[in-house]
Amino acid sequence: MTPLALLLLAATAPVPAQQVAPPPAPPTVSRARPTPLPVAVDPKVAALRDKALGDDVAWAITEGLTTEIGARGTAGSAGQARAREWAVTRLKALGFRNVRIEPYDVPEAWERGIETAEVIAPFPQALKLTALGNSGATPAAGLTGEIAYFDSLNALLLAPESAVRGKIAFVSNAMLPTQDGSSYGSAGSARFVGPNVAAKKGAAAIVIRSIGTDHGRGPHTGSTNFEAGVRPIPAAALSVADAGNLERMVARGRPVTLRLVLTPRIVGTRASGNVVAEVPGTDPRAGVVLIGGHLDSWELGTGAIDDASGLGITTAAAKLVMDAGRPRRTIRVVWFGDEEIGGVGGQAYARAHAGERHATASESDFGADRVWRFETSFADAARPVGDRLAVALAPLGIVRGTGQAGDGTDIAPVIRTGVAGVDLNQSGLRYFDVHHTPEDTLDRVNKDDLRQNVAAWTAMLAIVADAPEEIGPVPPLR
Amino acid sequence: MTPLALLLLAATAPVPAQQVAPPPAPPTVSRARPTPLPVAVDPKVAALRDKALGDDVAWAITEGLTTEIGARGTAGSAGQARAREWAVTRLKALGFRNVRIEPYDVPEAWERGIETAEVIAPFPQALKLTALGNSGATPAAGLTGEIAYFDSLNALLLAPESAVRGKIAFVSNAMLPTQDGSSYGSAGSARFVGPNVAAKKGAAAIVIRSIGTDHGRGPHTGSTNFEAGVRPIPAAALSVADAGNLERMVARGRPVTLRLVLTPRIVGTRASGNVVAEVPGTDPRAGVVLIGGHLDSWELGTGAIDDASGLGITTAAAKLVMDAGRPRRTIRVVWFGDEEIGGVGGQAYARAHAGERHATASESDFGADRVWRFETSFADAARPVGDRLAVALAPLGIVRGTGQAGDGTDIAPVIRTGVAGVDLNQSGLRYFDVHHTPEDTLDRVNKDDLRQNVAAWTAMLAIVADAPEEIGPVPPLR
Numbered sequence: 001m002t003p004l005a006l007l008l009l010a011a012t013a014p015v016p017a018q019q020v021a022p023p024p025a026p027p028t029v030s031r032a033r034p035t036p037l038p039v040a041v042d043p044k045v046a047a048l049r050d051k052a053l054g055d056d057v058a059w060a061i062t063e064g065l066t067t068e069i070g071a072r073g074t075a076g077s078a079g080q081a082r083a084r085e086w087a088v089t090r091l092k093a094l095g096f097r098n099v100r101i102e103p104y105d106v107p108e109a110w111e112r113g114i115e116t117a118e119v120i121a122p123f124p125q126a127l128k129l130t131a132l133g134n135s136g137a138t139p140a141a142g143l144t145g146e147i148a149y150f151d152s153l154n155a156l157l158l159a160p161e162s163a164v165r166g167k168i169a170f171v172s173n174a175m176l177p178t179q180d181g182s183s184y185g186s187a188g189s190a191r192f193v194g195p196n197v198a199a200k201k202g203a204a205a206i207v208i209r210s211i212g213t214d215h216g217r218g219p220h221t222g223s224t225n226f227e228a229g230v231r232p233i234p235a236a237a238l239s240v241a242d243a244g245n246l247e248r249m250v251a252r253g254r255p256v257t258l259r260l261v262l263t264p265r266i267v268g269t270r271a272s273g274n275v276v277a278e279v280p281g282t283d284p285r286a287g288v289v290l291i292g293g294h295l296d297s298w299e300l301g302t303g304a305i306d307d308a309s310g311l312g313i314t315t316a317a318a319k320l321v322m323d324a325g326r327p328r329r330t331i332r333v334v335w336f337g338d339e340e341i342g343g344v345g346g347q348a349y350a351r352a353h354a355g356e357r358h359a360t361a362s363e364s365d366f367g368a369d370r371v372w373r374f375e376t377s378f379a380d381a382a383r384p385v386g387d388r389l390a391v392a393l394a395p396l397g398i399v400r401g402t403g404q405a406g407d408g409t410d411i412a413p414v415i416r417t418g419v420a421g422v423d424l425n426q427s428g429l430r431y432f433d434v435h436h437t438p439e440d441t442l443d444r445v446n447k448d449d450l451r452q453n454v455a456a457w458t459a460m461l462a463i464v465a466d467a468p469e470e471i472g473p474v475p476p477l478r
Numbered sequence: 479m480t481p482l483a484l485l486l487l488a489a490t491a492p493v494p495a496q497q498v499a500p501p502p503a504p505p506t507v508s509r510a511r512p513t514p515l516p517v518a519v520d521p522k523v524a525a526l527r528d529k530a531l532g533d534d535v536a537w538a539i540t541e542g543l544t545t546e547i548g549a550r551g552t553a554g555s556a557g558q559a560r561a562r563e564w565a566v567t568r569l570k571a572l573g574f575r576n577v578r579i580e581p582y583d584v585p586e587a588w589e590r591g592i593e594t595a596e597v598i599a600p601f602p603q604a605l606k607l608t609a610l611g612n613s614g615a616t617p618a619a620g621l622t623g624e625i626a627y628f629d630s631l632n633a634l635l636l637a638p639e640s641a642v643r644g645k646i647a648f649v650s651n652a653m654l655p656t657q658d659g660s661s662y663g664s665a666g667s668a669r670f671v672g673p674n675v676a677a678k679k680g681a682a683a684i685v686i687r688s689i690g691t692d693h694g695r696g697p698h699t700g701s702t703n704f705e706a707g708v709r710p711i712p713a714a715a716l717s718v719a720d721a722g723n724l725e726r727m728v729a730r731g732r733p734v735t736l737r738l739v740l741t742p743r744i745v746g747t748r749a750s751g752n753v754v755a756e757v758p759g760t761d762p763r764a765g766v767v768l769i770g771g772h773l774d775s776w777e778l779g780t781g782a783i784d785d786a787s788g789l790g791i792t793t794a795a796a797k798l799v800m801d802a803g804r805p806r807r808t809i810r811v812v813w814f815g816d817e818e819i820g821g822v823g824g825q826a827y828a829r830a831h832a833g834e835r836h837a838t839a840s841e842s843d844f845g846a847d848r849v850w851r852f853e854t855s856f857a858d859a860a861r862p863v864g865d866r867l868a869v870a871l872a873p874l875g876i877v878r879g880t881g882q883a884g885d886g887t888d889i890a891p892v893i894r895t896g897v898a899g900v901d902l903n904q905s906g907l908r909y910f911d912v913h914h915t916p917e918d919t920l921d922r923v924n925k926d927d928l929r930q931n932v933a934a935w936t937a938m939l940a941i942v943a944d945a946p947e948e949i950g951p952v953p954p955l956r
């Protein structure tokens with residue numbers, strides 16, 4: 001037993017979890033409040049959690065996927081098909097049950113093409129960029145246009161059409177790192193909706209500063225979306241360094257002309273799938289504990305932190321719990337497909353498993369840095385489960401957050417049906433340095449941090465899957 | 479007057495420099511020894527040095543070149559031609575005299591082409607690499623071959639021809655950062671001579687792990703050389719991350735097959751040139767103080783730390799000294815061309831100025847991080863000049879080193895004729911993270927560190943250009 005376990009036992013022994021007197025029932029969903037002490041957690045949970053700190057399974061999966069498959073691609077890609085076969089073999093070898101591929105189709109699959117840019121005048125030179133998912137295409141010979149510069153999405157929104165029409169809009173808002181990743185929402189709007197806004201104002205194309213917290217040359221891709229009836233314009237992200245260079249050119253006051261060559265295309269419907277593996281539980285009526293990450297990855301890097309590590313973390317934790325004895329609830333590990341293009345795999349999962357009872361849903365899709373916080377959205381009766389999580393996770397340096405859990409593109413369709421969420425939040429302070437760039441490779445994963453993740457997930461699964469309390473349903477999110 | 483200047487004055491006022499009693503004469507060249515105190519430095523030097531800490535000229539040059547020209551290219555490139563015109567305009571505007579282009583030819587100019595690589599088996603995926611300067615070409619459709627892995631250049635040297643013949647040699651030695659940059663010499667041999675060794679053993683091609691201290695996806699280019707009579711083979715550097723991936727594939731024990739497409743070519747003789755600017759001195763017989771950096775840059779980045787910043791630092795320092803009054807010695811600032819392909823501009827300079835007396839030669843070509851050390855190779859009579867440098871540079875955090883000065887590809891031909899060197903060594907702890915990669919861009923330059931460089935060079939020039947002692951000639955290096 002490690003010092004961590006000793007520390008935990010000293011604080012919590014020996015009252016069994018289910019005998020702790022429940023606090024007064026809160027009015028609706030049990031969230032943000034201090035953990036009432038003493039709360040006891042079964043010492044077996046601490047022992048299993050600390051065993052997870054020596055785990056090698058998560059690394060083997062992360063290393064294996066990034067080395068033997070590399071980039072998996074998105075939108076029903078051939079790389080995902082290879083990765084699914086790899087996954088089935090690996091998950092069976094680990095001892096999981098009911099390992100299977102659940103197929104679905106990806107309609108209107110988008111495929112990356114050539115992507116180059118150069119300043120034509122006044123300072124001729126090449127710039128590094130990458131197309132955004134769902135970008136329109138330029139002519140094969142390229143599209144040449146004058147830059148219309150906006151320092152923010154807001155500035156683009158305020159601009160009259162005459163300032164944008166026929167031009168290449170350039171939206172360059174900077175992003176700073178946040179531990180909870182919330183700056184992705186604010187800065188990311190330039191990518192999520194900027195192209196649609198520019199298209200509606202008549203822009204010939206749009207380039208944005210990458211939604212990233214680095215200052216490097218690897219551009220950050222990611223999906224954008226155009227409203228129905230709006231014709232997709234060429235839309236790309238300059239690397240942060242290249243956006244800075246283009247800003248300096250603009251600042252000199254002369255018109256800046258850019259030539260873009262972007263040749264993505266829509267290749268029609270493609271077959272794809274989720275990979276599912278289970279740890280069968282003893283009580284089918286108690287509901288499934290759904291966990292997982294996503295198998296697809298943008299083709300620029302090898303998808304190590306996005307999201308091979310998430311697959312490794314959740315799978316390793318499930319295996320540790322499985323090897324410790326059969327849990328009350330079935331733990332279902334899903335390696336979702338096609339997350340990056342809007343959660344196609346997650347939607348397919350929700351359709352295929354509609355009507356089935358889920359106790360909780362949790363996703364690991366935020367890299368492999370240390371988990372610093374957990375959040376839950378439990379029904380009142382399950383509040384003690386959250387309290388036990390707080391005690392079991394604290395020795396890993398994990399605090400209890402005050403937000404509504406259920407984060408993750410893949411689990412969102414299940415969460416929306418009223419399933420409780422349990423989120424284990426990794427630190428986002430470095431995540432957006434490499435997110436969706438060529439730099440998302442294995443060397444970004446720290447083995448010790450990865451093991452801390454596995455330990456957190458192991459403790460969570462051990463508590464949630466065996467909890468005697470009823471967990472959920474909860475009021476559907478929003 | 480800044481605190482730095484006060485600190486210096488407290489230690490050194492008020493004896494004029496030239497009245498300090500010289501220490502006992504050492505037998506040959508004055509090097510490595512503690513500074514005898516008290517040594518007095520003219521307070522005007524300290525004032526000028528501290529004024530340099532507010533300099534904006536170095537930044538303006540670095541920012542201007544990287545923004546308005548971008549990558550300059552190598553080997554008589556069109557980018558260098560544009561940059562030379564830019565330089566003449568800028569140097570004249572700064573008030574320098576005798577601003578001119580000194581033309582020369584680059585024979586057998588090498589030009590980069592397409593450069594892609596993919597693993598064919600057993601784990602199909604693309605890898606990121608870049609051709610080394612002077613690399614041979616593959617057929618346009620590519621060259622496919624099995625990897626012969628070597629963990630070091632030494633392993634390749636020891637290998638029998640049968641282990642290499644017809645294969646793609648893969649030499650993967652890691653490089654750790656060193657403050658003095660010395661690991662470039664040891665690790666760099668894989669690039670400098672590895673391709674020649676592999677070619678002589680009959681390899682079809684060679685890929686090396688990038689000579690870099692990062693772990694990113696930007697491959698590090700740089701020149702290699704083949705002996706006369708050895709036919710150049712395709713030679714490229716994988717990014718450090720991609721080399722790691724390929725190593726992991728090799729470690730799985732199955733043969734690994736790679737396809738390379740590298741289409742560089744020799745384009746014949748091209749016209750190029752150095753840009754020269756002067757601060758005329760009062761005493762033509764005292765010899766020229768030669769300083770500078772290089773104008774060419776590898777086409778992957780925008781050549782900010784290699785070497786726009788070196789041009790900015792040396793030029794800004796010369797201007798500060800110029801504006802303070804006419805020095806005894808002529809300061810000549812040279813923006814050398816075609817350094818990256820073996821110092822073609824430096825050789826041309828030495829030919830053009832053969833027989834002219836140089837007092838000292840110094841080059842700034844190691845980025846823009848803080849200067850941490852200085853070294854000299856002065857004749858005995860000039861030892862007090864070194865002592866005064868030690869006193870004037872100490873408040874900037876600069877120590878006196880024990881090595882032989884005269885470092886730099888461009889000044890090497892002049893140094894070899896017996897000219898004294900003065901080296902101001904920047905820290906190399908981060909330099910090889912981005913050296914010769916796409917990441918060599920303006921954002922890598924810290925403005926405060928850049929100013930510390932300018933201050934160091936300003937103090938050095940103020941002391942050396944005005945020194946009443948004779949400086950050099952010295953015994954030629956090696």
